[in-house]
Amino acid sequence: MTLLAVEDLTVSLPTRRGWARAVRDLSFALDRGQTLGLVGESGCGKSMTALALMGLQPEGARVAGRIALDGEDLLTLDEADLCRIRGNRMAMIFQEPMTALNPLQPIGRQVSEPLRLHRRVGRAEAEREAVRLLDRVGLPNAAQRAHAHPHMLSGGQRQRAMIAMALACGPDLLIADEPTTALDVTIQGQILDLVIELVDERGMALILITHDLGVIAETVDRVIVMYGGAGVEEASSEALFDYRAHPYSQGLFAALPQIGLARGARLEPIPGTVPDLADLPDACTFVDRCPIAAGACRAAPPPPLAVARGHRARCIRLEEARNRSIR
Amino acid sequence: MMPPEESLAAPVLRTTGLHRRYLLPRRALFGPRDSVHAVNGVDIAIPERGSLGIVGESGCGKSTLARLAMGLEPPSEGRVEIRGQDLAQASGPALKLLRRAFQMVFQDPYGSLNPRHTVGRIVAEPIDALEKPADRRQRVEEVLRAVGMRPADLDKYPHEFSGGQRQRIAIARALVTRPALIVLDEPVSALDVSVQAQVLNLLRDLQEQYGLAYMLISHDLAVVDYVCRQVAVMYLGRIVEEGPASLLFERPAHPYTQALRQAVPSAAVANRRRRRARLPGGVPSQTRLPPGCAFADRCPIAEARCRVEVPRLREIGPGQRAACHLA
Numbered sequence: 001m002t003l004l005a006v007e008d009l010t011v012s013l014p015t016r017r018g019w020a021r022a023v024r025d026l027s028f029a030l031d032r033g034q035t036l037g038l039v040g041e042s043g044c045g046k047s048m049t050a051l052a053l054m055g056l057q058p059e060g061a062r063v064a065g066r067i068a069l070d071g072e073d074l075l076t077l078d079e080a081d082l083c084r085i086r087g088n089r090m091a092m093i094f095q096e097p098m099t100a101l102n103p104l105q106p107i108g109r110q111v112s113e114p115l116r117l118h119r120r121v122g123r124a125e126a127e128r129e130a131v132r133l134l135d136r137v138g139l140p141n142a143a144q145r146a147h148a149h150p151h152m153l154s155g156g157q158r159q160r161a162m163i164a165m166a167l168a169c170g171p172d173l174l175i176a177d178e179p180t181t182a183l184d185v186t187i188q189g190q191i192l193d194l195v196i197e198l199v200d201e202r203g204m205a206l207i208l209i210t211h212d213l214g215v216i217a218e219t220v221d222r223v224i225v226m227y228g229g230a231g232v233e234e235a236s237s238e239a240l241f242d243y244r245a246h247p248y249s250q251g252l253f254a255a256l257p258q259i260g261l262a263r264g265a266r267l268e269p270i271p272g273t274v275p276d277l278a279d280l281p282d283a284c285t286f287v288d289r290c291p292i293a294a295g296a297c298r299a300a301p302p303p304p305l306a307v308a309r310g311h312r313a314r315c316i317r318l319e320e321a322r323n324r325s326i327r
Numbered sequence: 328m329m330p331p332e333e334s335l336a337a338p339v340l341r342t343t344g345l346h347r348r349y350l351l352p353r354r355a356l357f358g359p360r361d362s363v364h365a366v367n368g369v370d371i372a373i374p375e376r377g378s379l380g381i382v383g384e385s386g387c388g389k390s391t392l393a394r395l396a397m398g399l400e401p402p403s404e405g406r407v408e409i410r411g412q413d414l415a416q417a418s419g420p421a422l423k424l425l426r427r428a429f430q431m432v433f434q435d436p437y438g439s440l441n442p443r444h445t446v447g448r449i450v451a452e453p454i455d456a457l458e459k460p461a462d463r464r465q466r467v468e469e470v471l472r473a474v475g476m477r478p479a480d481l482d483k484y485p486h487e488f489s490g491g492q493r494q495r496i497a498i499a500r501a502l503v504t505r506p507a508l509i510v511l512d513e514p515v516s517a518l519d520v521s522v523q524a525q526v527l528n529l530l531r532d533l534q535e536q537y538g539l540a541y542m543l544i545s546h547d548l549a550v551v552d553y554v555c556r557q558v559a560v561m562y563l564g565r566i567v568e569e570g571p572a573s574l575l576f577e578r579p580a581h582p583y584t585q586a587l588r589q590a591v592p593s594a595a596v597a598n599r600r601r602r603r604a605r606l607p608g609g610v611p612s613q614t615r616l617p618p619g620c621a622f623a624d625r626c627p628i629a630e631a632r633c634r635v636e637v638p639r640l641r642e643i644g645p646g647q648r649a650a651c652h653l654a
Contacts, residue, residue: 036598041519041520041521042519063432067349144428154609156609157609183588184384184385184546184610185384185546185591186384186586186587186590186605186607187609188590188608189589189590189592189603189605189606190605190606192592193605211519211520212592213520213594214591214593214594215508215592215596216330216403216590216597217593217595217596217598218592218593218597218598218599219592219599220599221599236597237597237599238597238598240594240597241594241595241596241597242597251521252520252521253594254524255520255521255523255524256520256524256549256594257523257524257527257547257549257550257552257553258549258593258594258595259548259549259552259576259588259591260552260576260577261549261552261553266531267524267527267528267529267553268524269521269522269524269525269528270521270524273489273491273522274489274519274521274522289521324488
């Protein structure tokens with residue numbers, strides 16, 4: 001049975017200019033052991049998707065569609081039921097562990113908290129388990145460090161502690177929102193390796209949210225490229241890094257500087273700027289910046305069309321996109 | 328650091344034996360005061376029209392180096408020369424004249440522009456402070472056009488612009504004195520990929536058009552590779568390797584450069600199983616520097632000698648120098 005099935009997920013936020021649709025008709029499915037990346041620029045809806053999955057969307061937001069975890073629709077549950085699932089069957093790690101961890105509590109206590117809450121494990125036993133978890137995520141001298149407060153750890157160590165906390169109850173689904181963006185590149189590598197090891201070892205499903213295409217390439221099996229709240233392209237990582245079908249995905253890759261890009265080669269920026277969600281048309285969200293947009297693109301939101309097996313893009317001009325000469 | 332054909336004229340920026348230490352508060356009433364060694368003996372030279380990228384992880388001293396080069400704070404030891412003139416010796420009117428020659432662009436396009444001033448006033452600020460020329464308005468309009476904005480934007484305020492446009496305004500402000508050198512501290516790291524490419528292309532074009540020299544500070548190797556001909560890699564306040572970007576990124580000689588190069592996830596091809604040799608640990612304390620090579624504790628090939636003897640930068644190939652006993 002599919003672990004997580006998301007169908008037509010739409011998240012609308014109230015703004016002074018009316019409802020802004022931060023996530024539009026997003027659908028995907030994920031099994032245990034599978035890894036999915038959500039990639040896109042700021043305001044594309046990737047983080048809002050994660051928050052909605054966890055039931056942590058901002059107050060006043062409207063969430064529509066279906067989020068089924070093992071067949072149970074999370075959108076029909078009340079807060080008490082969600083609390084039973086959050087941190088237990090699905091857990092999340094955030095970009096900035098300094099703000100996600102409690103500064104006043106030793107990290108061992110924080111790591112043991114989900115066990116005490118969800119599993120009714122006694123304090124001493126939970127804290128012993130916390131040390132085992134901290135050791136597993138590679139925190140040096142875990143037994144002593146369990147007594148340390150977050151500010152006494154480095155950024156990488158804090159992120160390890162947060163991963164330990166997320167793992168405490170052995171969740172089926174781990175959501176990681178830009179888990180390495182605040183870290184230096186050599187530390188980023190260590191943390192990504194750890195996440196992948198744990199996913200393989202425990203057979204969890206992983207949703208990794210990032211703006212970094214390199215991180216996607218090295219971490220996940222499947223990718224959804226998001227723009228303006230819509231999932232514009234979905235494919236296996238191999239297929240996407242081999243061929244981009246959607247003009248936005250094409251533009252995103254062509255704009256990315258890469259080491260060893262031929263000298264004299266020029267980046268191809270996407271004209272214009274990342275739009276405000278409240279300003280987006282009820283059509284293709286990329287239409288205003290798209291180099292091959294046509295009249296029909298403004299008429300209605302494009303349906304997902306097949307590019308190849310397991311590879312879909314929401315674009316009605318896939319042929320024209322295929323004929324573009326772009327890196 | 329100096330290509331032979333350009334070494335005759337005085338470089339636009341030269342630092343010699345540059346050190347910067349910050350004193351920490353006393354731990355005990357009569358205890359000694361520790362100091363942080365942010366920059367620890369750095370020699371660089373940037374010729375007219377040259378471009379030097381400084382890369383390294385947080386705490387390596389790259390931003391302090393930029394501030395020293397701009398004369399925003401005095402070095403603890405060593406000297407900074409702009410076009411052969413010692414910055415510490417120049418004072419009052421002489422410094423004002425010299426100030427025209429070098430300008431800076433900061434990372435945060437939101438924090439570095441005064442929200443209460445119009446774009447026209449912001450961009451004119453350096454010339455207003457230095458000379459109040461008669462052709463003030465033409466010059467402001469000219470640089471605004473040069474960065475791809477319209478003269479009509481002159482009377483608007485920063486909040487009316489996106490992050491990318493604000494960074495263009497900051498670049499226009501740096502250009503308006505017709506400087507020989509612009510120091511760019513993480514100029515695109517707050518921008519989304521699609522917008523980042525616009526600014527990177529602009530930086531390349533402006534260098535060509537105005538004959539500028541750049542010192543570009545970045546944690547992103549690909550950004551440095553795209554804009555700069557020369558690169559210096561810093562670790563704990565020292566340059567550990569320097570040379571032409573093409574050579575240094577293709578054949579890094581210092582084990583730290585190699586690790587840094589390896590750690591950057593590549594978006595060229597997707598491969599979730601691509602495991603790499605990772606550097607263990609994190610950047611050590613800058614308070615007590617180890618006696619030998621500062622990198623020895625994390626270095627995969629360190630020998631006994633590395634822990635006692637500080638390696639000097641030495642020529643290891645044409646134009647490429649590394650501070651490693653074993654390179």
